[in-house]
Amino acid sequence: MIRAQPLLALDGVTCAYRSQPALTDATLEIGAGAFVGIVGPSGSGKTTLLRSLLGTLVPVRGTVRRRSGLRLGYVPQTETVDWSFPVTVRDVVLMARTRGRVLPWSSREERGEVDRVLTRLGIGDLGGRHIRDLSGGQQQRAFIARALFGRPDLLLLDEPTSGIDVRTRHEVLHLLEHLNDDGLAIVVTTHDLNGIASHLPRIVCLNGEIVADGAPDDVLTPDVLERTYGAPMDVLEHGGMRVVVDRFESNVVALRRRAS
Amino acid sequence: MTWDRLLEPYAFEFFRHGVIVATVAGALCGLIGTFVVLRGMSYIGHGLSHSIFSGAAASALLGFNFYLGAGMWGLASGLMISRVTRRNVIRSDAAIGVITTASFALGLALIGLFGTVERSIDATLFGSILGVSTLDLWVVMGVALLAGAVVFFRYRVLLFTTFDPEVAAVSGVATARADALLMLVLTASILATMQVLGVILVSATLVIPPVVARMLTSSFPRMLVLSSVIGGVSGFVGMNLSYHFDVSSGATIVLVSAALFLGAFLVTGPQRLGRLATVSH
Numbered sequence: 001m002i003r004a005q006p007l008l009a010l011d012g013v014t015c016a017y018r019s020q021p022a023l024t025d026a027t028l029e030i031g032a033g034a035f036v037g038i039v040g041p042s043g044s045g046k047t048t049l050l051r052s053l054l055g056t057l058v059p060v061r062g063t064v065r066r067r068s069g070l071r072l073g074y075v076p077q078t079e080t081v082d083w084s085f086p087v088t089v090r091d092v093v094l095m096a097r098t099r100g101r102v103l104p105w106s107s108r109e110e111r112g113e114v115d116r117v118l119t120r121l122g123i124g125d126l127g128g129r130h131i132r133d134l135s136g137g138q139q140q141r142a143f144i145a146r147a148l149f150g151r152p153d154l155l156l157l158d159e160p161t162s163g164i165d166v167r168t169r170h171e172v173l174h175l176l177e178h179l180n181d182d183g184l185a186i187v188v189t190t191h192d193l194n195g196i197a198s199h200l201p202r203i204v205c206l207n208g209e210i211v212a213d214g215a216p217d218d219v220l221t222p223d224v225l226e227r228t229y230g231a232p233m234d235v236l237e238h239g240g241m242r243v244v245v246d247r248f249e250s251n252v253v254a255l256r257r258r259a260s
Numbered sequence: 261m262t263w264d265r266l267l268e269p270y271a272f273e274f275f276r277h278g279v280i281v282a283t284v285a286g287a288l289c290g291l292i293g294t295f296v297v298l299r300g301m302s303y304i305g306h307g308l309s310h311s312i313f314s315g316a317a318a319s320a321l322l323g324f325n326f327y328l329g330a331g332m333w334g335l336a337s338g339l340m341i342s343r344v345t346r347r348n349v350i351r352s353d354a355a356i357g358v359i360t361t362a363s364f365a366l367g368l369a370l371i372g373l374f375g376t377v378e379r380s381i382d383a384t385l386f387g388s389i390l391g392v393s394t395l396d397l398w399v400v401m402g403v404a405l406l407a408g409a410v411v412f413f414r415y416r417v418l419l420f421t422t423f424d425p426e427v428a429a430v431s432g433v434a435t436a437r438a439d440a441l442l443m444l445v446l447t448a449s450i451l452a453t454m455q456v457l458g459v460i461l462v463s464a465t466l467v468i469p470p471v472v473a474r475m476l477t478s479s480f481p482r483m484l485v486l487s488s489v490i491g492g493v494s495g496f497v498g499m500n501l502s503y504h505f506d507v508s509s510g511a512t513i514v515l516v517s518a519a520l521f522l523g524a525f526l527v528t529g530p531q532r533l534g535r536l537a538t539v540s541h
Contacts, residue, residue: 054430074430085298085423086480095420099432104415104481130478150431 006031007070007154007185008053013062015048022048024209025062030154030187035180037197038189040206041229046189049206050158053187073147075157078139078164083132089142090114090127096150117145121175137168141175154185161192169195193220193244216242269503277392278456281400282495282513285453288404289462290469290491291411292449294484295442297470298422303353304341305463307360309450311337313459314367321370327399331451337363338443342436392456400452407445411484414441419480456499461510465491468517475524490520 006029015023023045030036030053038046051057052064054074073096093114094106106114118124121141126134134142140160147155157176161169173196180186190196197203203219205211205228212224220242225233232247269275296305312334319329337359344355411418420428421438429435446466453462473486498513505512 056426056429072430074427076424076427080426082423086474086478086483087419087423088479091419091480092423095416095423095428096431098416098420098428101416102413104412146427 004031005067006065007034007067009065010049010052011063011065013052013059013064015045015052015057015059021060021208023052023206026052026210027062028204028210028213030185032153032185033180033183034185034187034202035176035200036187036202036204037200038187038204038206039191039193039197039228040211042191044206044228045208046206047158049204050156050187050189053156067153070154071150071152073150073152073155075140075143075147075155075160077158077162078136078143079162081131081139081143083139085131087131088127089118089123089129089131089134089145092131092142093117093127093146093149096146096148114145114149117149118142121145121148135168136164137171140164140168140172144175144179148179152184154187155179157186157188159189159191161190161196166195173199198242198244220244265504266500269500274392275499275503277394277397278509279496279499281392281397281452282456282499282509283492284400284404284495285449285456286465286469286495286498286513287488287492288400288407288449289453289465290473290487290489291484292407292442292446293466293491294470294473294487295418295422296446296466297474301352301356302463302467304338304356304446305450305466307341307356308334308338308447309454309459309462310364311360312447312451312454314363314365314370316454317367317371327451330454331447333363334447334451335444338447339440342439342443396452403445403448403452407449410441410445414438418442456495456509457513458508458510461514464514464517465494468514468521469494472517472521472524475521475528490517494520 315330315333469491494517502509502512
């Protein structure tokens with residue numbers, strides 16, 4: 001049987017900042033149609049892994065292989081965006097087609113395509129709005145629209161649900177599921193184990209290295225989570241889903257017992 | 261004040277040259293300053309102008325062409341700042357502070373060691389309309405044309421790399437090349453403007469017009485146009501006031517810009533200052 005070539009593959013990748021390793025010996029393949037969540041505590045190397053996938057960080061060891069002609073779409077954390085910058089939603093989306101463009105204005109076809117992308121994401125009437133005048137979910141959609149306008153094969157999102165409310169988180173998750181159903185491969189980093197990661201078909205747990213890589217049923221276990229987060233966690237079943245809870249209370253009780 | 265009195269200075273060629281240079285240079289700085297301000301690099305104009313002063317002093321002492329010597333010195337300083345910042349050893353504001361003040365100090369030391377220079381240091385520091393030659397006129401016109409062409413043909417690249425350099429790089433945009441191009445045009449703009457405005461005040465013409473324009477609009481292309489118009493008007497009006505009040509041209513041009521800022525603030529209301537969060541990153 002011939003195995004399909006992955007879109008992106010890391011082979012024994014080690015990345016470091018000023019000789020301090022942030023990610024060690026990571027081996028990972030992202031295939032066509034994949035939907036992968038990367039989880040781990042702060043400083044575990046999630047953003048480093050994302051940057052090595054994006055190609056903006058050169059590994060000190062190992063190789064990153066990309067399928068020839070691979071197009072990447074990237075949605076950065078909303079915290080990194082300058083919301084006061086004088087641009088409209090349409091301006092932001094058009095940025096994805098900057099390369100090779102000489103004239104400052106966009107063609108009628110481009111504007112029509114922008115409107116179609118925005119309509120597909122449910123913000124078709126907001127193209128002329130300043131980016132600051134959007135809700136959290138609309139802002140996230142505007143930046144996903146920019147990534148999609150570049151016609152990517154693989155969409156990478158850095159903490160797309162950080163700092164947004166539950167309803168918006170559901171909207172973003174459903175939107176990503178629809179895009180994945182349409183065949184788009186997606187990689188998303190997240191802190192949110194229950195709200196995002198447990199809903200994805202594949203999870204990669206990171207803690208300076210890849211601790212586990214697989215389906216939620218295989219990965220969301222107390223043992224893997226303790227090795228990932230360095231703290232005891234329990235996994236409960238709720239409505240057919242795995243729910244991760246802190247074992248904080250039992251630790252406090254244990255400490256009290258020990259003290260008495 | 262009668263029309264005759266207002267038009268009186270236009271009888272002098274040096275003044276006509278000065279007005280053209282100040283107006284074009286003001287518009288030029290307003291245009292490039294939009295990118296400077298939105299990139300949170302307001303301090304770089306101040307730093308580079310000091311750095312260029314050093315190059316001007318060195319080229320005067322060694323008998324080099326002023327524009328060539330000062331320009332190369334300024335560009336080298338700008339590229340060095342980019343390189344140091346890119347290595348993430350220190351932040352860009354610290355890199356600007358170290359490199360440009362060291363360069364300025366070197367210029368002062370050169371003058372101290374090797375005697376006085378022909379070009380007036382007062383004029384270099386504070387600006388003078390008396391020293392505007394035909395060459396200065398052509399240089400500022402040429403730089404303005406170059407800057408206009410760069411902004412027109414690299415509009416999308418400059419907008420993307422200013423707004424979101426990381427995603428621009430991921431999207432295949434040559435961000436380092438865009439930064440170097442902007443640095444080149446910025447250095448050339450400062451150099452062309454220095455003669456009228458002086459080293460000390462040139463950074464104000466890079467910062468105040470875009471800030472006023474930002475208070476008046478939330479559209480990037482409109483901000484570019486407004487900032488250029490405000491810069492040009494400040495240069496023209498400031499130059500005329502400089503003659504009639506016998507004050508240095510740099511001071512009057514910057515004061516006109518500052519008055520426009522105050523006017524915009526009063527007209528649009530203090531809440532519009534919220535937009536300026538983008539200036540202070």
